[in-house]
Amino acid sequence: MSEVTVEQLAKVVGIPSEQLLGQLAEAGIQAKGPDDKISDDEKSKLLNHLRQSHGKKATISASAPSKVTLRRKTVSELRQPGATRRNPLNRATSTPSKTVSVEVRKKRTYVKRSAVAGADATQQEAEAARLALEEQSKQQAVAEAEVEARKAAEAKKREEEQAEVRKVEEEARLKAEEEARRQAEEASEAARQAEEARVKKEQETKQQEAARGKKGNKESKGKEQKDSKSGSSRYGRKELHVSKEGRGRRKKKPSRRRGTPAVDTEHGFQKPTTPVVHEVKIPESISVAELAQQMSVKAAEVIKVLMKMGMMVTINQPLDRDTSTLIVEEMGHTPVVQRDEDVEADLLSTEDAAQAEGEQIARPPVVTIMGHVDHGKTSLLDYIRTSKVADGEAGGITQHIGAYHVDTAKGTISFLDTPGHAAFTAMRARGAKVTDIVILVVAADDGVMPQTREAIQHARAAGVPLIVAVNKIDKPEANPDRVIQELAQEEVIPEDWGGDTMFVQVSAKSGEGIDDLLDAILLQSEVLELTAVAEGPAVGSIVESSLDKGRGPVATVLVRSGLLNKGDIIVSGKEYGRVRAMFDENGKSVKSAGPSIPVVVLGLSGTPDAGDDVRAVADERRAREIASLRVDKHRDNRFAAQKATKLDEMFSKMGQGDVQNLNIIVKADVQGSVEALRESLLKISTDEVKVAIVAAGVGGISESDANLAVTSNAIIFGFNVRADAGARRIVEEQGLDMRYYGIIYEVIDDVKKAISGMLSPEIREEIIGLAEVRDVFRNSKIGAIAGCMVTEGAVRRNSPIRVLRDNVVIYEGALESLRRFKDDVPEVKAGTECGVGVRNYNDVQAGDQIEVFERTEIARIVE
Template sequence: MSVKKVKLSDVCKELGVETKAVIAKWKAEGFPDTPKNVNTGISHGMAANIRAWAADGSLKDFAPKEEKASAKKKAPAKTTRTRTSRKKGAAEDHGHEEAQGAVAIAEAPESDVEVATVTDAPTITAPEPPVEVKETPVPPASLRSSDTGVRTSAAAEPAALSSEPATAREASPAAKEPEVPEKPVRPTIVPRGVPNVVAKPTVTAVGPRNVPTPAQLQGPKVVRMDKPDNLAAPRSRPRPASTGYSPTMGPSDRPSTSGGAGHRGKSRYGAAPIDDDDGRSPKRKVSRYAASKAVPPVVDPIREWREADLLDRAERLASATGGGLRRRRSELSKLQNRGQAAHVPVQRPSFIEIIPPVTVRELSELLSVRTGELLKRLMNQGAMVTVNQSLDADVAGVLALEYGVELKVKQKESLYAAIEREFSEREKDAPTTPRPPIVTILGHVDHGKTSLLDKIRSANVAGGEAGGITQHIGAYTVTTTGSDGQTKRVTFLDTPGHQAFTAMRARGANLTDVVVLVIAADDGVMPQTVESIAHAKAAGVPIVVALNKIDKPEANANKVLGQLAENGLNPTEWGGDVEVVRTSATTGQGVKELIEYLDYTATLRELKASPQLPARGTVIEAFMDPLRGVVVRVMVQNGTLHVSDSLACGPAAGRVRLLVDDKGKSIQEAGPATPCEIIGLDNVPVGGDPFYVVDDLATSKDIAQERARADREAEIFQRTKVTLENLNDAIRAGQVKELNMILKADVQGSVDVLRQTMTQELSKEVQVKLLHAAVGGISESDVLLAEASHAVIVGFSVTPDEAARKLAEQRGVEVRLYRVIYEITDDIRKALTGMLNPEKKEQSLGHAEIRQVIRVSKVGNIAGCMVTDGVLQRTCKYRLSREGAVITDGLTLDSLKRFKEDTREVRGGLECGLKLAGYDDIKVGDQLEAYRVVDVARTL
């Protein structure tokens, strides 16, 4: 920290010594940086040395000669005029400010001469012996009482400092006696010299004051005051603005609070003006610039802290008392503890287990990481989340891996899972009884599955199917008498064989105990046959092959057996484990043997159930009946279903109001392996959904709402979100042509199949957009939706009501009704094919050779050509080639002439003249090709 220097002249004026003597003493002592003139700035240390020289009288040897001093003393005194301040208030304020500075200097502990305090008493008490103090007389009290006393000009005081002996006036008895002389003078040691102001406008200045020479100056001993340690500035505390105290002030700069003389008034800045009570006027006003240039109080430079000082200070602070110090020590201990804790490694678990969704706050507690750190990492990954926002399992897993923690996701148990677990626990301990087998008939379309089942049931279901094919899952119970005379009961599931009903076949395979694979002996193994084999193997159920149509002449059993072996089914005739029964739906051959073998297989598998338990099963089919409402076909797999039972069935819930068996008769209960129809649910469930009998209706509704919410979230999740990665795909998708359609079907299974069939991607240029798909007839709302979206209504095995039909005719909405599924797929394919943009192809018409170029002014170059093959037409396009390279393409003709007559075409072997439109760069030998661009229809 740099300390401001003081002028040499100011120090000499303060001590009353000659500048030349100081400079001479300086040189004699050998100090560096000898001052060149009186205005040279010196350090406070050298100022202290000069004061020491003045005190011990060492400057007497370096004082100027007496002749020069006496000559100066005998010189006539110059008459000086002083001006009285016009603005008394301003002068007093300035006087107060300067007096404050003077007091600061007088009270500074560094001063070597102690100034006696002026009191109201006219006498001055001499200091204690042996020190002799020569004091100057004090002015009388009459002059001290004056508010506008005249102070002697400080500028004249340096002239009074000389080495001449004291005058007769100074040697008067007043110097020996303590009486006050008649003409008082100021004390020898005064504050900083500042020009004084006289009381009256014109006063003859007093001559130079005679003061004792510095060599004869003897003052009291300087008592050094103990200075406090240079401690750090204390905490800033609110203080009154009038105190004028700041933590940066030194001891000598602090204003006195005593009520003694010289500190009676307070300025606006807290400084007390000097009132010496000597009868003289205060200092005249000094400008701010002069005040800023005033000599600061002489203080010692701040020393550098040593390590020992710091240790000592820390010990004293530690032993000190007080609320502030106690708080400081507690803060320091907290900081130290925090720093120590920062070095201690955080113990994190090796793995954590969460149940999604998990919030940021919960994840931070599990990972032992601050929440702000997790939020910062998420922000770096582009996720703007809050502490209470949920995170999915993937994001939580990534964050856990960054901290080296393995994340295990434990899915929250749904109501469906809880009730399924409850049913499984019940079935473990419940008593069981044998139940009939559930047999699913699989195979290719038109291989006789339904006909064989009709022969077994002695019914005619196939005759009522549209198009002669099965398009729904049918469930039937067949009761026959075996060879042993016992009644055999078997439940059959008839599945569609069309390629579109893959989901139905898979559903039937999962419900069954035994699969009957029907294969036509004259057709062999087909694609849907191979698919059925895969479904049966995936379900893990045994397969029995029914080799149907064995009565036909073209039947080839050995060929079918070989194809079965190729697909992993080895017949028992060839040493395998797959039973092959030759049957005929027409003659009934092998039907009885097939039933007996199915019963035998069920006996070997020991199929059992618990009829006394609440029922559970699977939905086979569901549809909306205009008269009965929601109708659900189910297969009871275990337990017994009663009328008035509360059911939870997928997104549907309700109470069983009516039970109907496979023959259309109303029943009161349905046992294990019994197909039936349920009426009374509030919504149409999806085929394949499980159903459970619960305690009350409220529980069933809660389960249904949970399932509906899960389905809705899954649908939203499947929607494609536009991001920077798939932005181009989204732009291209906006250019895709779409065929808007509304689908209504009789059963939910048909809706699912048709939705999958219609929305499958056949081309990237055209596609079907299914606006609405539901179970039930075509209503007016469907017609209004189709009109607004320019859609086509497709009805499968349903018809529109009268109001919807009339509204569709009025609004021009197209309604198409179908009963066979492959008719729908064929029409959709044709419609999408017609929406495809045609393909552009070139059709070559003929060629010609330029034999002559005729130049015609204002027309251009005319080409005289010979048609080598084909025909040249005026409306077609031309391609110009030269030496085998194409020069230009897409040219048209302005004119085509033969023998000066315009013509439409010129055939091969004839000559003609033609003018190319806007093109004259032709040469002899160039080749012209005539072609036409035609549109060719595309197919999917």
């Protein structure tokens, strides 16, 4: 029995103590103050009184519970022994044993007899429900059994098929082993016969030498006897004479050297009975010599295999990873893909450690403005930063990515303005990769366009939130509701419709809704909780790069984290250098730039590719080393890729037949335009004419570019750049085709026209007349003359004809003669009779039809 005070019970119930004391008094419970205690029976009595006062039946009693549940838990441990496995090298490895804890829980319920008696009324219902549940379980079990049986049949069928395949493979393997064994036996028999022949020849040689030795001994003996009689010696003095035994021993030595050796002097190395299989580590690019060294073979063997595959290589030539893998597998070894040792990571480890230790602080959001061409993206940004950039754009469209940061009353925002034309898809994709928020500008009078859909896809691929700015709402023909409906079809749902995309109606001309747009941007950035390290080495991205004649390589850098200072050593892609000067978007010199701030940087060794990372490193030596590694890797990969594609190009040319090439050299003012031009021009290629970009780069057209155009017979395109004096001289002397452009779609249109001129014209046939043969007149001098009635069109003498019999072409040729009565006529029209002589064909019969047609050439146009 637990007791509580009146004050505690009042707090639990949530009423004042005075009100609870009044209710206790009405229920007949003695309680005078808040500190008086109340038992469980008194609580039940109070509850019954309150239920009766509200017109309900008092069913609550303080009786003992109808059932009691007892629980018990025991914990024990089971020890599972370790398993023994075999690795691919057939070596046994054992896993350690494991200890598993087993917990057993038991529960027992004791029910009061009165409760059991009260439950008899519902026992029949429970029994019926149980029977229904069992019936349903049986049906489900039958269905599951059928599914399992079907799966087992399918698995059995697959196993039978696999067994059949294995059987065929085993038969092929046994056949190959039998053939190899037979060849080995033949080789062994040939070697045995050769050894027998050699031994026989050596025995014959030995016998001949023995015979010559015996003859020599006889002659020597006779000479010695003669010398002894005369008392002289051939050595001059008798005491230096050598005995016969000594001479005999000296004569035996050459015999032993020329004969079969008495002991086996063969070397101890034995050729392995099974081939040695090496695990060859294959990086992204590897030379032929290195690959041969890893396989423990000579480089000539590798070159021989490559020549069989149609590739002529040298010992120092790099191979790409796919080609190296094929070579290793062809020579019976195991290729292992090896990632290149990340030397850059080691060199940049100090800077990364400094970045990781820095303190994270809030940073401004990076906002990318996307949308279709001429929907007002740049004009909207101009109003925000109070400038007039759009007025100076060629053709009224943005050709480059512009980076700006704007200090508003509500915070700093960095903007990236991407072009909207279809040719700048790649540039827009780069803008989406470095951004935090995407603003999709849609004109209220134009609606959703192709580049609008592409911008939505880029934003989704980058995984960044989207804010829709419905522009040009001040125009009379504006219809924002139609824009919302069209965007909803692209699964861009506004918040008013239950979606997650903010829609803001703005006007770039009057400024209406600009404040609401800035509020939406800052609100979204607060939700994202954007942070970055404000101190330490800077890390950023190249937004755009160009080559300025007076300042050299110029790069627009968007700092992602850290602090970029004037004088820092930076490395970007294959380029490096010291920051000699930094400028903001207005051309004002700055000394440092923090996170999310775009700046123009001078001092790099070249123009890096747009999208490359920028890192500040400790010293120039480290930057030079990183750039050199990247240059070598890029060169090896390019050479390897070119070599790998030569064989594919050869087969493709064999299949395509005669294909014309349109060679082009592209020079532009910034790297982004070069990339956009290259991708756009390569897409124009057809099956008959291939567009080939011979060279592409940033900067003016130089004399070397003109010489390359002469060598490759290429057209030079200059996009916002001009040729120098040397290049102009070569162009005039050689008669090269060099064109200047300022708008990209003019380049695309001209290339399409050039390709259309190179395409072979389309030949179309048009039936101009049909004549029916009524009778045939034969003449020994003239041949067969068909008397015809022109039923359709007109029959012309100089037009090609076809002879049809039962609507099947039996002859195609030309007319020999066309007469009307006795006169030769050039043309006979419908409804008129005529005589027709077919050239080199006399099998014309009555009932045949003569079809007259014309061929016309139609110039093909590239769409």
